[in-house]
Amino acid sequence: MLHxxxxxxxxxxxxxxxxxxxxxxxxxxxxxxxxxxxxxxxxNPRRVxxxxxxxxxxxxxxxxxxxxxxxxxxxxxxxxxxxxxAETEPAWVSxxxxxxxxxxxxxxxxxPLPFTxxxxxxxxxxxxxxxxxxxxxxxxxxxxxxxxxxQSAMTxxxxxxxxxxxxxxxxxxxxxxxxxxxxxxxFEANDFVDGIPVGRVGQxxxxxxxxxxxxxxxxxxxxxxxxxxxxxxxxxxxxxRLTTLVEWDDHIPPFDEVLAESKKAAxxxxxxxxxxxx
Amino acid sequence: MxxxxxxxxxxQLITAPEGVDDGLRRIDMKSDDLAKxxxxxxxxxxxxxxxxxxxxxxxxxxxxxxDEFSAVAAAVGDEPFHNLVxxxxxxxxxxxxxxxxxxxxxxxxxxxxxxxxERAWLAELALLERTRVDLFDGPDAEPLTLDELRGLPPExxxxxxxxxxxxxxxxxxxxxxxxxxxxxESEEPAATEELLIQPPAASPRTLLVWxxxxxxxxxxxxxxxxxxxxxxxxxxxxxVLCDLMAETLPVEEAGxxxxxxxxxxxxxxxxxxA
Numbered sequence: 422m423l424h425x426x427x428x429x430x431x432x433x434x435x436x437x438x439x440x441x442x443x444x445x446x447x448x449x450x451x452x453x454x455x456x457x458x459x460x461x462x463x464x465n466p467r468r469v470x471x472x473x474x475x476x477x478x479x480x481x482x483x484x485x486x487x488x489x490x491x492x493x494x495x496x497x498x499x500x501x502x503x504x505x506x507a508e509t510e511p512a513w514v515s516x517x518x519x520x521x522x523x524x525x526x527x528x529x530x531x532x533p534l535p536f537t538x539x540x541x542x543x544x545x546x547x548x549x550x551x552x553x554x555x556x557x558x559x560x561x562x563x564x565x566x567x568x569x570x571x572q573s574a575m576t577x578x579x580x581x582x583x584x585x586x587x588x589x590x591x592x593x594x595x596x597x598x599x600x601x602x603x604x605x606x607x608f609e610a611n612d613f614v615d616g617i618p619v620g621r622v623g624q625x626x627x628x629x630x631x632x633x634x635x636x637x638x639x640x641x642x643x644x645x646x647x648x649x650x651x652x653x654x655x656x657x658x659x660x661x662r663l664t665t666l667v668e669w670d671d672h673i674p675p676f677d678e679v680l681a682e683s684k685k686a687a688x689x690x691x692x693x694x695x696x697x698x699x
Numbered sequence: 700m701x702x703x704x705x706x707x708x709x710x711q712l713i714t715a716p717e718g719v720d721d722g723l724r725r726i727d728m729k730s731d732d733l734a735k736x737x738x739x740x741x742x743x744x745x746x747x748x749x750x751x752x753x754x755x756x757x758x759x760x761x762x763x764x765x766d767e768f769s770a771v772a773a774a775v776g777d778e779p780f781h782n783l784v785x786x787x788x789x790x791x792x793x794x795x796x797x798x799x800x801x802x803x804x805x806x807x808x809x810x811x812x813x814x815x816x817e818r819a820w821l822a823e824l825a826l827l828e829r830t831r832v833d834l835f836d837g838p839d840a841e842p843l844t845l846d847e848l849r850g851l852p853p854e855x856x857x858x859x860x861x862x863x864x865x866x867x868x869x870x871x872x873x874x875x876x877x878x879x880x881x882x883x884e885s886e887e888p889a890a891t892e893e894l895l896i897q898p899p900a901a902s903p904r905t906l907l908v909w910x911x912x913x914x915x916x917x918x919x920x921x922x923x924x925x926x927x928x929x930x931x932x933x934x935x936x937x938x939v940l941c942d943l944m945a946e947t948l949p950v951e952e953a954g955x956x957x958x959x960x961x962x963x964x965x966x967x968x969x970x971x972x973a
Contacts, residue, residue, distance in 0.1 A: 462839070463838045464835050464837060485797060491702055491703040491706055526792040527801075530755055539702050569738035570737060571735060638751070
């Protein structure tokens with residue numbers, strides 16, 4: 422089972438907001454940081470992280486673990502991540518259910534996996550090794566995707582549920598990614614949420630996306646849309662209160678606007694769950 | 700198809716220089732065969748779906764490289780820079796988990812690229828820009844201050860070690876690329892456009908690049924200062940630097956001149972506490 426605390430409603434720490442966060446010290450429950458941006462030796466990124474960590478819980482969210490790649494896990498990357506985690510004592514560490522590299526080359530994108538037994542066995546073994554290295558359970562996030570593989574033998578949510586059971590890890594449920602993938606692949610978003618085991622969701626991501634006539638693109642450059650808010654409500658009803666983060670990574674607005682989205686999520690949580698969320 | 704084969708095929712197709720259909724042609728694979736592996740529908744077929752990834756791959760990295768090498772981009776113009784990035788990503792795909800390092804090999808790559816062979820100074824400009832990125836989040840060190848130095852008894856000066864802060868580099872360049880950088884940073888369109896017509900003159904120099912607190916700086920340095928900084932970096936105390944200065948100046952002027960140079964280094968945050 423997953424053993425992670427509820428830490429409330431957070432905001433992603435982005436360079437555009439460093440000044441506001443350090444100078445004005447806005448009231449935020451916690452900050453999520455992109456792990457790789459801080460796996461550096463010094464300078465402003467590490468200074469900002471130290472200062473933010475003095476006042477807030479943080480979560481390390483990675484984009485380059487490449488947990489599903491057939492390439493070996495990068496020992497140097499893992500060592501740097503373990504060092505950063507030891508130094509910053511994050512509430513938890515997360516990354517994505519995807520692959521990013523093959524043949525030693527990195528795409529710097531979150532590429533989709535086929536949902537096969539082979540891929541599942543592969544990812545389970547690698548999650549276990551990462552958890553051993555970090556000495557903690559990690560959260561694995563569902564990604565937005567634009568292709569499906571005909572060889573997939575199970576749904577994404579079945580894959581995630583089985584991964585959690587076998588590797589004893591948790592899920593970072595990205596509600597926007599569920600919404601985007603559901604549209605792109607024509608499945609029911611509610612089925613995804615309903616298929617995720619209760620007790621395994623450690624955190625939720627909310628974000629905006631771009632709408633094209635043929636597909637939705639996970640761009641994190643808009644406010645959260647009504648459909649994603651509705652799916653978030655359903656997740657709250659199923660899982661109870663959920664540590665939640667609003668992501669905004671492109672066309673980033675002033676900090677107050679991002680914070681307003683986070684407060685909206687908190688209000689919805691109180692509305693759905695009542696006093697238990699206070 | 701195994702997971703390895705799936706990922707290798709995916710990679711080949713999304714990194715093809717002209718999109719997935721181009722990638723299919725390069726490996727002699729039919730669209731119908733791709734459709735047997737990837738699901739498509741009336742909205743988007745398998746190839747079009749994969750093209751979403753191909754576009755994201757290229758444009759994301761191209762944007763990052765354009766930000767990192769903004770002076771190179773301004774100096775060569777949009778289309779040549781786009782072509783350079785296309786060639787670079789094809790021939791030198793990223794080998795590091797962090798996207799921060801995607802441009803690490805561009806300065807070296809430029810030396811052998813047609814654009815760099817035409818204009819040898821471009822690789823030097825790219826090296827300056829990349830060095831600034833490297834030092835931005837390089838190792839920290841507590842700088843020695845002039846007040847701390849003045850607090851020391853004068854007899855200790857002779858033996859005082861003057862280690863340089865670790866986030867510094869010396870760049871040997873053959874052209875005034877620091878001037879090109881300054882022109883681009885000035886954001887004066889006319890001056891930047893002039894670069895497309897009038898390249899910088901050959902002007903061999905050493906550039907000192909370093910980070911003071913949170914900001915990265917660079918400036919050309921004369922051979923004497925370069926020599927003294929290298930000596931300081933390698934452990935020579937202040938007394939030795941004065942002796943070296945005395946080789947080029949009258950003895951009575953060497954000490955004050957060395958102290959003046961040291962005061963400048965301290966003001967620049969170049970000297971770390973020993």
